[in-house]
Amino acid sequence: MLMPNPVVSAKNLSLTFETNDGPVHALSDINLDVDKGEFVSFIGPSGCGKTTFLRVIADLETPTGGTIEVNGMSPGQARMARAYGYVFQAASLYPWRTVENNVALPLEIMGYSKADRAERVKRTLELVNLTGFEKKYPWQLSGGMQQRASIARALAFDADLLLMDEPFGALDEIVRDHLNGQLLELWARTDKTICFVTHSIPEAVYLSTKIVVMSPRPGRVTEVIESTLPKERPLDIRETPQFLEIAHQVREGLKAGHSYDE
Amino acid sequence: MTRALTEGRTIPILTVVAALVVIWYAFAVWLNSPWQIDRYEKAEVEWTTGQLINDTLNQERPVLPAAHQVAVEIWKTTVQKKITSKRSLVFHGWITLSATLLGFAIGTVLGVALAVFIVHNRAMDKSMMPWIIASQTVPILAIAPMIIVVLNAIGLSGLLPKALISTYLSFFPVVVGMVKGLRSPQAHELDLMHTYNASRAQTFWKLRWPSSMPYLFTSLKVAVAISLVGAIVGELPTGAVAGLGARLLTGSYYGQTIQIWSALFVAAALAACLVMIVGAADRIVMRRMGLAR
Numbered sequence: 001m002l003m004p005n006p007v008v009s010a011k012n013l014s015l016t017f018e019t020n021d022g023p024v025h026a027l028s029d030i031n032l033d034v035d036k037g038e039f040v041s042f043i044g045p046s047g048c049g050k051t052t053f054l055r056v057i058a059d060l061e062t063p064t065g066g067t068i069e070v071n072g073m074s075p076g077q078a079r080m081a082r083a084y085g086y087v088f089q090a091a092s093l094y095p096w097r098t099v100e101n102n103v104a105l106p107l108e109i110m111g112y113s114k115a116d117r118a119e120r121v122k123r124t125l126e127l128v129n130l131t132g133f134e135k136k137y138p139w140q141l142s143g144g145m146q147q148r149a150s151i152a153r154a155l156a157f158d159a160d161l162l163l164m165d166e167p168f169g170a171l172d173e174i175v176r177d178h179l180n181g182q183l184l185e186l187w188a189r190t191d192k193t194i195c196f197v198t199h200s201i202p203e204a205v206y207l208s209t210k211i212v213v214m215s216p217r218p219g220r221v222t223e224v225i226e227s228t229l230p231k232e233r234p235l236d237i238r239e240t241p242q243f244l245e246i247a248h249q250v251r252e253g254l255k256a257g258h259s260y261d262e
Numbered sequence: 263m264t265r266a267l268t269e270g271r272t273i274p275i276l277t278v279v280a281a282l283v284v285i286w287y288a289f290a291v292w293l294n295s296p297w298q299i300d301r302y303e304k305a306e307v308e309w310t311t312g313q314l315i316n317d318t319l320n321q322e323r324p325v326l327p328a329a330h331q332v333a334v335e336i337w338k339t340t341v342q343k344k345i346t347s348k349r350s351l352v353f354h355g356w357i358t359l360s361a362t363l364l365g366f367a368i369g370t371v372l373g374v375a376l377a378v379f380i381v382h383n384r385a386m387d388k389s390m391m392p393w394i395i396a397s398q399t400v401p402i403l404a405i406a407p408m409i410i411v412v413l414n415a416i417g418l419s420g421l422l423p424k425a426l427i428s429t430y431l432s433f434f435p436v437v438v439g440m441v442k443g444l445r446s447p448q449a450h451e452l453d454l455m456h457t458y459n460a461s462r463a464q465t466f467w468k469l470r471w472p473s474s475m476p477y478l479f480t481s482l483k484v485a486v487a488i489s490l491v492g493a494i495v496g497e498l499p500t501g502a503v504a505g506l507g508a509r510l511l512t513g514s515y516y517g518q519t520i521q522i523w524s525a526l527f528v529a530a531a532l533a534a535c536l537v538m539i540v541g542a543a544d545r546i547v548m549r550r551m552g553l554a555r
Contacts, residue, residue, distance in 0.1 A: 060453050079459055086457045088450045096472045096551040105468065109458045137552040 005072050007161055007193045008034040008057055012066035014218075015052060025218030026052045027063070032212065032221060036160070039187055039194045041204035042212045043250060044257070049219025050197045050212075054163050057195065058086050070161070082110060084161040085154030089169050091146035093138040093153075100125070100134040103153045110157055124152040127186055144175040148182070155190070164196045168203070177235060180206055184233055202238060205229075205246045213250060215257025223253035286329055293325040294318035327520045335524040348504070351528050357505040358493050359532060361421055365428020366489040370482065372429060373436025380437070381444040381470070382462065391441075398434050402427065402492065407499035424496035424505075431492040432485035439481030443474025475551065479544035486536045494529060506532075 015027040027049045034040050042050035055061040056068060059075035070078035078084065085106075093102045100121045107117045125131055128148040138146055147167055154162060168176045180203060187194055198204050204211050205227070213223040227246055229237065237243055291314075298318050302309045319328040327335075336351065343350035376394070379386045406427050413423040447469050455465045497507025506525045513522035548554040 058457055060456060079457065082459060084457070086454070088454065090450055092448075092450050092454055094451075094469070094472070096475075096553055098552065106458045109455075109460045109464050109468065 006033040006035050006069075007038075008032070008068070008070055008195065010053075010056075010066065010068045013053075013056070013063050013068050014065040015049075015056060015061060015063045016065075027056070028218035028220045030066070030219075030221055032224070034193060034195060034210075036193055037191055038210055039196065039208050040210045040212060041196045041198055041208040042214060043198055043201065043204045044214030044219075044254065045216055047216040047219070048214040048257075049216070050214050051165050052219065053214075054165050054195060054197055057161075058084060058163055082106075082157055083159055084163050085157070085159045087147075087151055087154045087162070087164040087167045089166045091138070091143075091150040093146055093149055095138055098135050098137055099130060099141070099149050102138070102149060103156050106153060106157050112157075120156050120158075121152075124156045125149075127155060127190070128152045129182065142175075143171050144179055147171065147179065151183075151186075155186075155192075160193060162192050162194045164194065166197050166199065169199060176200075176203070181235060183207065188231065201247050201250050205243060205250060206233065206238060211246070211250055213253035213257065215254070220257075222257035223249075225249050225253065283329055286326075287319070290324065290326045290328045291315050291318045294321055297321070297325070323517045324519055327523050331520050332523045332527060335520045336527060339524060340528075351506075351509070351524065354504055354506050354509050354525070355528055355532060358490070358497065358507065358529070361424035361493040361496065361505070362428055362486075362490045362532075362536070364421060365425035365492055366432050366486050368425060369429040369432030369485055369489060370436050373433040373481070373485070374440055374478075376433070376437045377440030377444055378466075380441050382466075394434065394437055397430070402431060402495055405430070406492075406495045410496065410499050424493050427496035428489040428492035432489040435481040435484040435488070436478075439477045440474055443477025444470045446477065447473045472551065475547060476553070479540065479547070482540045483537050483544075486540050487533050490529065490533045490536065 010030045010032045013027060013030040013032075014025070017024045017026055030049075030053065042053060044050050052061055056063050057070055057075060059079040068075060071081070071083050073081065073083075093099075094105065097105065103121045103124055104117045107120060112120070121134070122131075125134065128151050130145065130148055130152060133141065133145065133149075138149070141149065151162075151164075151167065168179050171179065183194075184207060186192075196204075196207060209227050209231075211225040211227065212221055213225065214220065215222045225246065229242060229246065295314060295318050298314060298321070299309075302314075318324070320331070321327075324331070339349060339351040343352070345352040345356075347353060376390065380390055381387075409427055409430070410423045413419070413426070444466075451469060451473075452465070455469055460468070493505070494507040494510070497503075497505035498511055506529050509525035510522055513519070513525065545554065
C-alpha cells in the first residue's frame with residue numbers, strides 16, 4: 001500500500017533574491033512534507049523566510065533551486081487548479097464590496113453560477129459566524145470580523161489547502177484567542193490542510209499538529225516539532241504542563257537557530 | 263435659523279462676497295475717475311465728489327465696469343433677450359457649452375483609454391508618458407489657431423475643431439489621474455487576484471477600475487473646467503462668430519468692457535456649475551459603491 005501523497009512536498013528548496021546589496025538567501029535547502037489534514041505552523045523571527053515559503057507554495061514567488069510540489073503538481077499548476085485559499089495579514093477586503101460580495105469575488109472569477117454563489121456565500125459565512133452581516137461594508141466591521149470575512153472568502157471555493165500568513169497578527173490578544181478557537185473548530189469541521197505563519201509561540205502551539213521552527217540568514221528550517229496535544233483543545237489547555245513543554249521545545253528550537261541573537 | 267447662519271458657511275461666504283464687492287467699487291471709482299475728470303474739465307463744468315463717484319460707476323465704456331452694470335448687462339442679455347438672438351448670452355453660452363461638453367467627453371474617453379494602455383503595457387508607459395507631458399507644455403493659445411486652420415482646410419469646421427481644443431486640454435488630467443488610480447491597488451490586493459488565477463480583464467474590472475474611481479472624479483473636475491477654457495480659446499481665432507469667446511473678442515474690439523465682464527462672469531458661473539455637476543456625480547457614485555461614510 002502506497003502512502004498518500006503529501007499536500008505540500010519541498011525538496012532542497014531554496015530561493016535567493018538578487019538585490020542591490022547583493023544576494024539575499026530567503027530560503028535555503030528546505031525539506032518539508034505537509035500531509036493531508038495537518039495544521040502546520042511556521043514560526044521564526046522576521047526574515048526567516050516563513051512568509052516567503054508560503055508564497056512559494058502559492059506561486060507568488062518562484063524558487064531558484066530545488067523542487068516543490070503542491071497536490072503532486074507544480075505550484076503554478078496548483079494555482080491554476082485553484083488548489084488553495086490564501087489569507088493575507090491584511091484582510092484585503094475590497095471596500096466597495098459588501099461582505100457577501102467580497103466572499104463571492106473568487107466565485108465570480110472562477111465562473112460559478114449565481115445560485116451556486118449565493119449558496120456558497122451563505123454556507124461559508126455561517127462557518128465563520130458572520131451570518132447577518134452579509135450586507136455590511138468592510139469598514140462597518142471590526143478588525144476580527146474583517147479577518148473572518150477574508151477567511152470565508154478563502155474557503156468559499158472549497159480548496160483543500162488553506163494558506164494563512166499571520167492572519168491574526170494585527171489583532172489584539174483577546175480577539176486573537178477567540179479567533180484561534182474558532183479556527184480550530186472550523187478546521188475540525190472541514191478537514192482542510194492548513195499552513196499557518198505566525199510570530200506567536202502560544203498561537204503556534206495551540207493551533208498546530210506540527211510546528212516548523214525557522215531561523216534567518218539564510219532562511220532555513222531548524223526544527224520540526226510534532227505536537228502531542230489532543231485534537232480537541234479547549235482554551236485552558238494552554239495552562240497544562242504538556243502545552244508548556246511544547247512551547248519550551250519551540251523556544252529551544254528558536255534559540256538553537258540563534259533567533260534570539262541580535 | 264440664526265444658529266444655522268452663524269455656524270454654517272453662509273455668513274463667512276457672504277462676508278467675503280461683501281468685501282470683494284466693496285473692493286470692486288473702490289477700484290471702479292479709482293480707475294474710471296481720470297477719464298471722468300478729464301471730461302469735466304473739457305466741458306468746464308463744476309463737479310462734486312458725490313457726482314464724480316456716481317458718474318464713474320455709470321460710464322458707458324468704463325475701464326472697470328461696476329458690479330451693478332455687469333449684473334444689469336447679464337440680466338438684459340439672458341432673461342430679457344430671446345435665446346435665439348445673437349445678443350443673448352444664453353445663445354452664446356450654449357454654443358460654448360456644447361463644444362465644452364463634446365471636448366470633455368472625447369478627452370475623458372481618450373484619457374481613460376491612454377491610461378489603460380499605459381498601465382498594461384510597459385512600452386506604452388515608457389514611450390507615451392513623455393509625449394503626453396510635452397503636449398501640455400505647448401501654449402494652447404499658440405496651437406489653437408493652427409488646429410482650427412488645419413481642420414478648416416480639411417473641411418472640418420464649427421463644433422468639432424473647438425471641441426478638439428477642449429479635448430487637447432482635458433485628456434491630460436484624466437490620463438495622469440487614471441494612471442495613478444489604476445495603479446493604486448496594493449501588492450497584496452493584486453496577489454489575491456493572482457491566487458484566484460484571475461485574467462487581466464478580470465483584475466481590471468474587479469480591482470483596478472473600482473480602485474481608480476476616486477482618482478477619476480478628481481481628474482474630471484479639473485478636466486471639465488479646462489474644457490471650458492479650451493472651448494473659449496478655440497472660439498477666438500474663428501473670426502469671433504459665436505460663443506462666449508466671441509463675445510470676449512468683439513467686446514475687446516469695440517471697447518465694450520461691460521460686455522467682456524458679463525461674458526467672463528457667465529463663463530465662470532458655467533465652469534462652477536460644471537464642476538458642481540461632476541462633484542454631484544462623484545458623490546452619487548461613491549455612495550453607490552459604499553465608499554461614502
